[in-house]
Every structure is written in C-alpha cells, then in structure tokens.
Amino acid sequence: MTDLAKLPVTVITGFLGSGKTTLIRNLMQNPGGKRLAVIVNEFGDVGVDGDILKSCAIPECPAENILELANGCICCTVADDFIPTIEALMALDPRPDHILIETSGLALPKPLLKAFDWPDIRSRITVDGVIALADAEAVAAGRFAPNVAAVDAQRAADDSIDHETPLSEVFEDQISCADIILLTKPDLAGPEGVAKAKALIATELPRPLPVIEVAEGVVDPRIILGLEAAAEDDMEARPSHHDDHDDHEHDDFESIVVEIPDQEDPAALVAAIEGLARDHNILRVKGYVAIAGKPMRLLVQAVGARVRHQYDRPWRDGEVRQGRLVVIAEHDDINPEMIHAALGSTLTAAAE
Structure with missing residues (x-):
C-alpha cells in the first residue's frame, strides 16, 4: 500500500451475540498477510469485547492496534470519538493495511457509513465492505420478526400505525446495509433451522447478497476482506428504516452494569441468567465474574437464555477481583431493581 492509497475499512455489524468478536479474533489470528487494526464499539461501559481481542493480539495485530469506544455510538460522536480514533490508527508506524470496525450489536450501520464522508478522512479511507452477521438459531426462531398476529389485529383497527418492532428494525x-451476510452458529440451528433462516433473510434483503454459513468465526479472510465495495459511495443500494431522519435514536434499548461478589458455583450463575432472560426478556448479558478459590477470571457471554462461560485468564496482580455483568434489554424491559433481585435471589446480593 502506498501512502496515497485509501486505507480500507471493513464494518462488521450484527445483532447482540451474533459472533462479531469471535469473527474478528479469528481474522486477527489469520489475517491473510495483512497488518490489521481494530476499533471496537460497545453498548455499555464494561469493555468485554475489546479485552477479549487484546488478549489475542499477535504481531500482525498488536494490542496498540486495538482501540475501544465504549458506551456510545461512534456514528453519533463523529468529531469527538470516531475521527480521532481513525486518525490515531492511520498514524501508527507501521501503518495498518486494513481496519476492522466492530459495531455495537444495537448499531445501525448506515449512519456509520455516512461518517466516512467527514471531510477530515473521506479522501484517505474507504469502506471496503460491510459484513453482517446473523445468528441462524435466533433468526429461525423468529426473534427479530414482529408479532404477526398482533400486527394484523392492529392493522385492522388502524392502518397508520408503524408495526415494526425495534428488534426487527435493527x-x-x-x-440491508451489507455486502456479505455470515450466517453464524449453524450447528445450534441445525440444517432445518439454517434453511429457515436463509429463507427469512432472503425475504428482507433489498438485493441479492451472498449468505455464507460460518461456525466459530472461521472464514477465509479472502472472502470478506478486499471487496473494494466503496460502500460510502453506494448508499442508495442500502435502504434503512431511518433514511428519512437526519439522526437516529438509541432509546429503544438500555443497559445497566451489575456488580456481583465472588460466586461459589458457576452453574448457579448460569441458572440465574437463564431465568432472567426467560422471565424478563433480557437480550444480552456479558462480563466477568470472580469464582471463590479460583485464580482464573470467568468470562460470561449470554444471548437470551443461551449462556456460555469459560475461564479466560488469571486475575492480574493488583487487579480488583470484582465481578461485573452488562445487562442489555429493550428500554421497557430494563428494571434495575428487578435485575438485581433476579440475580440476588440465586446468588449473593448484587451491589447496587
């Protein structure tokens, strides 16, 4: 790459828990000869995804090439956060060959594309492609669809009502903004679920797009890097529910951070999170927990009632052994007292 060439950027979007961080971790470890840099934008102020990626840093993507923007939408804070972060990565020596941006699972990608028209950077970077991840099991289960029966009933009474749910719109x-769709977790969906998910996605696409099954984030980097889509110049082909608005709102979703003390039994924690998701429509839980008598930190990642956990690294010398979980739900479903009580009913009392 010459100094005059535009630096390619790949935007990786997808709903909460669809596997974005896992995909980027695999790209970092198999970069196809490229020197990568990563921007992670999280919903909530506990930097789980950025910490995971930094723990996987290698010479082709060292820790200093991984920057995190937490608790804010980068397309809403262009001047304050996004532009300085892009410029910091472009100033690295050696300069990255390619930048990956992991958006928040609640982000709308099209407003981010518009940020690439910012005067300070538009002549120096280009959006090589937008990669959308879709959780096959969740799509097949209809998690992102409106309630069809309720919609029909309301439409009969008032055809002026907007019946889209926030989840389906996101x-x-x-x-709709993507150049390629990666259908993740096909093993959990099974062949029938994968087929159903592909059919549902096809009905929503504004144009034909390749849909590729990907398990555990493993994909040949040549498939998704080097698309040369120049997506910032192709906005009309990427329709959005928010095209008629100059900005977009994030009020449909909310997150809280729950601090919990050392736990005796990871299984009890898992059961508490599963119950919270089932009973209170919690979308996502992620964070770290200290287990009594264990020197390793427990990483917890939950999508609805599907909970995964593993010991990811030792607690560092001088590091506070404090469990912190980010809980994300639609705005009407976030009740801090209820969430603390739900966890506290099975676990030791959560910090307020």
Whole structure:
C-alpha cells in the first residue's frame, strides 16, 4: 500500500451475540498477510469485547492496534470519538493495511457509513465492505420478526400505525446495509433451522447478497476482506428504516452494569441468567465474574437464555477481583431493581 492509497475499512455489524468478536479474533489470528487494526464499539461501559481481542493480539495485530469506544455510538460522536480514533490508527508506524470496525450489536450501520464522508478522512479511507452477521438459531426462531398476529389485529383497527418492532428494525437495517451476510452458529440451528433462516433473510434483503454459513468465526479472510465495495459511495443500494431522519435514536434499548461478589458455583450463575432472560426478556448479558478459590477470571457471554462461560485468564496482580455483568434489554424491559433481585435471589446480593 502506498501512502496515497485509501486505507480500507471493513464494518462488521450484527445483532447482540451474533459472533462479531469471535469473527474478528479469528481474522486477527489469520489475517491473510495483512497488518490489521481494530476499533471496537460497545453498548455499555464494561469493555468485554475489546479485552477479549487484546488478549489475542499477535504481531500482525498488536494490542496498540486495538482501540475501544465504549458506551456510545461512534456514528453519533463523529468529531469527538470516531475521527480521532481513525486518525490515531492511520498514524501508527507501521501503518495498518486494513481496519476492522466492530459495531455495537444495537448499531445501525448506515449512519456509520455516512461518517466516512467527514471531510477530515473521506479522501484517505474507504469502506471496503460491510459484513453482517446473523445468528441462524435466533433468526429461525423468529426473534427479530414482529408479532404477526398482533400486527394484523392492529392493522385492522388502524392502518397508520408503524408495526415494526425495534428488534426487527435493527436486524433489517443491518442486513440491508451489507455486502456479505455470515450466517453464524449453524450447528445450534441445525440444517432445518439454517434453511429457515436463509429463507427469512432472503425475504428482507433489498438485493441479492451472498449468505455464507460460518461456525466459530472461521472464514477465509479472502472472502470478506478486499471487496473494494466503496460502500460510502453506494448508499442508495442500502435502504434503512431511518433514511428519512437526519439522526437516529438509541432509546429503544438500555443497559445497566451489575456488580456481583465472588460466586461459589458457576452453574448457579448460569441458572440465574437463564431465568432472567426467560422471565424478563433480557437480550444480552456479558462480563466477568470472580469464582471463590479460583485464580482464573470467568468470562460470561449470554444471548437470551443461551449462556456460555469459560475461564479466560488469571486475575492480574493488583487487579480488583470484582465481578461485573452488562445487562442489555429493550428500554421497557430494563428494571434495575428487578435485575438485581433476579440475580440476588440465586446468588449473593448484587451491589447496587
């Protein structure tokens, strides 16, 4: 790459828990000869995803090439956060060959594309492609679809009502903006679920797009890097529910951070999170927990009632052994007292 060439950027979008961090971790470890840099934008102020990626840093993507923007949408804070972060990565020596941006699972990608028209950077970077991840099991289960029966009943009474749910709008905006869709977790969905998910996605796409099954984030980097889509110049082909608005709102979703003390039994924690998701429509839980008597930190990642956990690294010398979980749900479903009580009913009392 010459100094005059535009630096390619790949935007990786997808709903909460669709596997974005896992995909980027695999790209970092198999970069196809490219020197990568990563921007991670998280919903909530506990930097789980950025910490995971930094723990996987290698010479082709060292820790200093991984920058995190937490608790804010980068397309809403262009001047304050996004532009300085891009410029910091472009100033690295050696300069990255390619930048990956992992958006928040609640982000709308099209407003981010508009940020690439910012005067300070538009002549120096280009959006090589937008990659949308879709959780096959969640799509097949209809998690992103409106309630069809309720919609029909309301439409009969008042055809002026907008019946789209926030979840379905976010999902549709993400896949409509994409150049390639990666259908993740096909093993959990099974062949029938994968087929159903592909059919549902096809009905929502504004144009034909390749849909590729990907398990555990493993994909040949040549498939998704080097698309040369120049997506910033192709906005009309990427419709959004928010095209008629100059800005977009994030008020449909909310997050809180729950601090919990050392736990005796990871299984009890898992059961508490599963119950919270089932009973209170919690979308996502992620964070770290200290287990009594264990020197390793427990990483917890939950999508709805599907909970995964593993010991990811030892607690560092001088590091506070404090468990912190980010809980994300639609705005009407976030009740801090209820969430603390739900965890505290099975675990030792959560910090307020």
